[in-house]
Amino acid sequence: MRALVVLAAVFALSLSVQAYHGVDMALEVAHSARAVGLGGAMLAVADDEWAVLYNPAGLAGLTRWGLTATHAQQFGDVSVTAVGAGGPWLGGMLSVVDSGPIGDNLRYMSVGGALSVGIPLWEGASVGARARAVRAVAPGEEMGWSIDLGVLWRGRVTVGLLAEALWSRNVAANGGYSAPWPRGITAGAALELPLRGPFAGRLTASVEGLGENPFTIRAGGELWMQDLALRAGVGPAGVAFGMSARLSSLQFDWAVQPHQVLGTAYRGTLTVRF
């Protein structure tokens, strides 16, 4: 708990008033289909390879290595592709956001990368660190990075905390543009449901808002029946639904986001574990 207080204090002191919204979008949209189906409330779940992005402390609890890839047809016909690997203590992800042609001569493209470590502290508790970098490729080039910290206590109710952009280098381009990363703390909790037999499930929620990010609540739940799962969630973009299927070492996740104004976004994730 002391660590949390220190973290919060350091964080509050370092807040900037000039942070820009959206500078980390190349990673913000690079979530797995499972995470999207849960409304994005994965901070306190963080039990798969994508913990690299949700909460690096979650990597400490992984027992197997996995390779994973996701592709999304996001709102506005934007394509998002991410690949990564994660396992005990360590993981990394790369993502590409591509608008395709906008008119005849304009295109937006950016890439993001994250490298995370998670270290177990004592029974159920772990900490993690994450380095993120984003690089815009077109129409102009720019780049920046940040270091983030996360913690996780696993129990019947799992609690997680993520402090973003504790240290960072502004996303900057040659033309003089320089945009600080938004600093913020996100807290989350996940409750394992007391189900029996072939059933398992959890409810999860997270709250964001201490810092420079807007106040945001995400919540979701999933129900597994052996190797099949259904899930639903709600986040700042509205509701989302998803499903999963496992076959031996393969897992496929799928999610759909029916947005009230922007249409529907689809996302699929394929993971193989060793």
Place this chain on the structure above:
Amino acid sequence: MLHRLWGLVLVLVLATVGLGAAESHTSRLDPVLQALSSPEFRTAVSPKQLVETIALAWDGVRLPPLHLQEEITPAQLSVLPIGDWEDAQVGVLVLTHNEYAGPLPGFQVQGRHGPVLTGLADVMSLRDLAGHPVVAFVEAARPVAPRLDVSVAEIRADQAWTGPRETTGQGVIVGIVDTGIDLLHPDFRIDRTGDGQPEGTRVLALWDQGQSYDGSAFGYGFNYGRVYTRSQLESALAAANPPSRDDTPGHGGHGTHVAGIAAGGGAAGLSGVAPDAELVIVKTTFSTDRVVDAVEFVFQVASERGLPAVVNLSLGTHSGPHDGTSLFDRGISQLLVDNQQRNIPGRAVVVAAGNEGDKKIHVGAGVHTTTTWDLEARASTVEVELWHDGEASFAVTVSAPGGESVTAQPGQTVGLNTPSGNVYLDNPLGRDPRNNDKEIYLALSNAAQHSQWAITLDPLAQGGRVDAWVTREQAGRFVQGDSTFTISEPATAHRVIAVGAYTTKNTWQSADGPHTQDNYTVGALAPFSSRGPTRDGRPKPDVTAPGAWIAAPLSSPVEGHVSGWLRLPGGDYRMQAGTSMSAPHVAGAAALLLSVEESLDWEDIAEALRESARKDQHTGSVNRWGAGKLDAAAAVELLPDKVLPPPEEKPQLELLQNPVNTEAPMRYHLPEGTHRGRIHVYDLTGRRIFTREVTGQHGDIQWGLHTDWNRMVGNGLYLVVLVTDQGASEIQRLVIHR
């Protein structure tokens, strides 16, 4: 002898240069600029020597002999004001990844046309320019050449003047980009006082690109040449001292003739197609970059006055991929759309299809086995461009008349010196970023007249279709040449109206008496009229108009150089033939349409011209005739059905700028009966970050690039939507790029 020596050096150096051409960013330079960017090349070859070999638009070398694609003699070369490489600049067109407004290394911008920039590049900085992150490709500006009574009635323009719509082109600007105009010709004068003595000019503005810069073009965004307003021209005319004459050596009078066909007033006897249109004249220096600037100039003058405009381009080149992707083609097409790629109402460009239908400048085939084409040199310098699909690759061998040969494998640039001439051959490994295809470039220098060269293609791994063009029709021809794919650039551009030519007259009463010229069949396609399709398979031309032989105004400064059989009695008119003459018939017809309905865009005009085109026993294949023979009166009659837009039920949102860096201006239009809506901005996760309520049927708003929680919005991609109770507009994708 010296000629031969440096020719040898040139070839050897070019070949050496080619070995290093794959490094750094040279793949973003076209083959000529790749050579120029090499220090080894510049050490061995002087600017003057290069100019003698390859026709380029060169600072200080924008001289008539080169621009008009004539052979330059050693005597002419010796007096050219060409400096050292350190000072040398070359005219270029630059494709950027967006509408970049910042500086580029070693580049002096002269025109901005969406993502295509025109200007001068320092030869010493070409690699730095190509290496800049916003630069997608740099294309050398190349010379373009001009394309050389009964016809007005033939296209029924006179019936459009007196028909139900009574349109004579009033309130429309006809832009002529050519050799200039004879301002003193009666057909371009105005007699305001009715005393029989014209004191005014029908020319609204004139830009002489070749005159020394005096700042008058600055207001239009250009830093060269001199712009004359109508009042300045009229002051000069009052002193009988026109400031700019249509007397370009070799081609003087071409612009006057073209302007007269499109919009001559007929004071001396023969009216043009749109006799009451306003004229904007650009006396161009005939290089691709400056032609693009010229078209923009005409549209700017039109915008200033709130008038629609059609620009006539009776010029072209066969250097380029012939598929609409050259920066020359793109630069012109870009001027017809806004930054959302929507057609701009009241703008059209009409282009001559070309006069190479019978010149054998093209050969092409699917090359899946070893194939040889024979090239006959008709000038000392011959450039050939061979284009093929990017998936294919070939070994290319050039064999000299004496049997010597040289082979370039993919990725190689090679040279060969022979008694019959020197060979420079570039066979790139990588694809051309403009169209993802590959260009094999061959240049012969010091070639013996009528020497015959063999070009052999050996397909490697995978063959494919190859199309080859001699870039200047005077320079050479293929023995196996055909008439297809001979539409020249920029008639191959995606948004222009390309015009072929047919014969309406072959006998006339000349100053020397009755004359019969050529045995062209009246009513039939002129043999010289270039044929489609374009290399990417689009049928061309769009329509065909009278092009042989046409009577139109004669420029008095060149009258003494025109043969008697070409002059008509009275001295005010002359005969000329070419698609140069057919294009202004269509430009004039477009002016008649715009005079009736100024909101027509280029597609509306092209469709009206195609749908109304006449078909008879002569017309046929779409790649020879387009839709048929121009019928101006029928096109005008079609208009009522064209100008009623369907009712709009959905709200509409237009981004007025994209990408943006400080503010995002938008224009909204609400459906009938709706007076309230909301514009939302979302980030890519679908989170709404900004909302603005809008009222009224339509209007403009500015988004200051901040969120509703007062946070600045970073560079990136965002989604903008206008929502009303009747639905939502299409999602617009907005890029913030500071």
